Amino acid sequence: MKNFPYLILLSSLAFNLYALTLDEAVQTALDNSTDVKSLELSTQSAQSDIKDKKSANYGRVDFVASYNHYNLPRTLTPLTPASLGGGAAAIPTTQDLVNAGISYNVDLFTGMRDTRSIEISTLAHEMSKTQASLTKEQIVYNVKTLYMNILAQEATLKAQEEYVQALKKLHANIQLKEDLGQLSHLDALKSQADLSHASSQLAGIVSGLEILKESLATIMMVESVEKLEGVAIDVKPLQEGNDANFLENTKKIKLAKLDIEKSIKQEELSSSAYYPQLGFNAYYGQSGGVNDETNAHSGEWDNAEVWQAGVDLKWNIFDFGKTSAQNQKSKIATMKSRLAATKTSRELQASLKEALSKIKLAVANYKSAQNELLLMDETQKIEQIRYDNGATDINDLLYAKSRYVLAKSSVIASEYEYQNALSYLDYILEKGVKND
Numbered sequence: 001m002k003n004f005p006y007l008i009l010l011s012s013l014a015f016n017l018y019a020l021t022l023d024e025a026v027q028t029a030l031d032n033s034t035d036v037k038s039l040e041l042s043t044q045s046a047q048s049d050i051k052d053k054k055s056a057n058y059g060r061v062d063f064v065a066s067y068n069h070y071n072l073p074r075t076l077t078p079l080t081p082a083s084l085g086g087g088a089a090a091i092p093t094t095q096d097l098v099n100a101g102i103s104y105n106v107d108l109f110t111g112m113r114d115t116r117s118i119e120i121s122t123l124a125h126e127m128s129k130t131q132a133s134l135t136k137e138q139i140v141y142n143v144k145t146l147y148m149n150i151l152a153q154e155a156t157l158k159a160q161e162e163y164v165q166a167l168k169k170l171h172a173n174i175q176l177k178e179d180l181g182q183l184s185h186l187d188a189l190k191s192q193a194d195l196s197h198a199s200s201q202l203a204g205i206v207s208g209l210e211i212l213k214e215s216l217a218t219i220m221m222v223e224s225v226e227k228l229e230g231v232a233i234d235v236k237p238l239q240e241g242n243d244a245n246f247l248e249n250t251k252k253i254k255l256a257k258l259d260i261e262k263s264i265k266q267e268e269l270s271s272s273a274y275y276p277q278l279g280f281n282a283y284y285g286q287s288g289g290v291n292d293e294t295n296a297h298s299g300e301w302d303n304a305e306v307w308q309a310g311v312d313l314k315w316n317i318f319d320f321g322k323t324s325a326q327n328q329k330s331k332i333a334t335m336k337s338r339l340a341a342t343k344t345s346r347e348l349q350a351s352l353k354e355a356l357s358k359i360k361l362a363v364a365n366y367k368s369a370q371n372e373l374l375l376m377d378e379t380q381k382i383e384q385i386r387y388d389n390g391a392t393d394i395n396d397l398l399y400a401k402s403r404y405v406l407a408k409s410s411v412i413a414s415e416y417e418y419q420n421a422l423s424y425l426d427y428i429l430e431k432g433v434k435n436d
Contacts, residue, residue, distance in 0.1 A: 019229040029143045032221035039132035046125035053118040059106025066099045073292040076304040092302035094289030101285015111275025116268050123262040130255045140432035144423040146216040152416035153209045160202045163405040167195040187394045194398045233415045235366045238359045247348050256341035263337040267330035273323040276315035283308050355425040362418035369410035376404040
């Protein structure tokens with residue numbers, strides 16, 4: 001992890017040397033994402049929690065030891081009639097009592113509390129993995145959208161630059177004709193105003209492009225992104241599929257179902273408090289100390305073997321409504337999970353319809369923009385000829401040229417609008433991440 005900043009810097013330098021592909025941009029974003037790394041850690045933590053809960057079923061073995069000093073002598077073990085058989089003076093007693101031994105404790109029955117805890121931890125682990133996959137899908141969609149928007153902006157920029165250059169040539173030609181007395185000063189002012197407006201739009205496109213590249217670099221966790229490789233776009237109607245049924249198998253629905261199941265298990269866990277709690281405990285050790293001055297063996301060390309084994313029962317019969325309140329909270333959480341699952345399902349269905357509608361609209365816009373571009377291309381050529389022959393004024397020519405640029409930009413926008421709509425559909429159907 002110490003070399004992580006240097007890896008990012010090297011990656012950034014590499015990206016500036018050659019054109020970055022879409023797949024490379026996606027993979028880099030996934031590899032560097034702190035969100036993905038955080039969720040992967042959460043998954044590991046959930047896995048450890050499962051092991052923790054399972055190990056509780058086997059109980060625990062502890063080494064225990066103690067030292068106590070008393071103001072009055074104490075026996076090493078409890079007194080019994082058998083221990084008094086040799087006379088009271090022979091019984092070891094000490095004011096400094098040392099105990100050391102091994103204890104074992106395990107729950108025998110907890111009202112299925114431990115079982116439910118393991119099931120909840122297992123569901124939490126599965127939910128964490130599912131959430132990580134969904135986060136990856138979101139990252140892929142964001143990267144694809146930004147990537148395509150950058151390409152669209154670059155194509156628009158190129159068209160606008162060509163338009164500005166054309167206006168510069170036109171303005172220079174008009175100025176020349178003005179100097180020769182063939183055109184009025186008003187024509188030069190109009191061409192100059194249109195050139196200034198186009199140059200201002202060009203600056204806006206450049207600024208927008210810089211913002212998009214910075215956004216992409218941020219998602220990828222690199223310093224900067226300069227060159228992007230183009231993407232071939234084939235705009236065509238989408239074949240109708242059975243995507244609606246596929247929604248039920250998406251990770252978003254799976255996550256919602258897991259949340260319901262977890263809430264139900266949490267409800268069952270809270271109900272375990274109504275059942276008795278049964279446990280087993282055992283201890284084996286040694287109790288010893290130096291006999292006090294009242295003992296027949298004063299000053300001598302004595303020790304005795306001590307062991308025990310037992311079962312304990314604990315059953316809560318009244319807790320002033322605490323268990324009932326906790327159980328009610330769990331039931332409410334389950335109902336909320338069911339409502340959230342229903343909402344998720346409906347939102348997915350609505351998003352699917354939206355994605356399909358966006359694709360159809362993009363195809364229609366592309367066809368319309370192509371027809372408009374063909375018309376505007378012919379129109380500007382005709383207006384140029386008419387203007388050169390003095391059959392029309394500068395306004396008609398400038399208007400025709402601007403309409404052509406707008407039509408060209410519309411074609412570009414509709415192409416990338418179509419590609420973004422496909423990416424959105426992949427995001428809804430969770431097809432963005434490969435081999436996940």
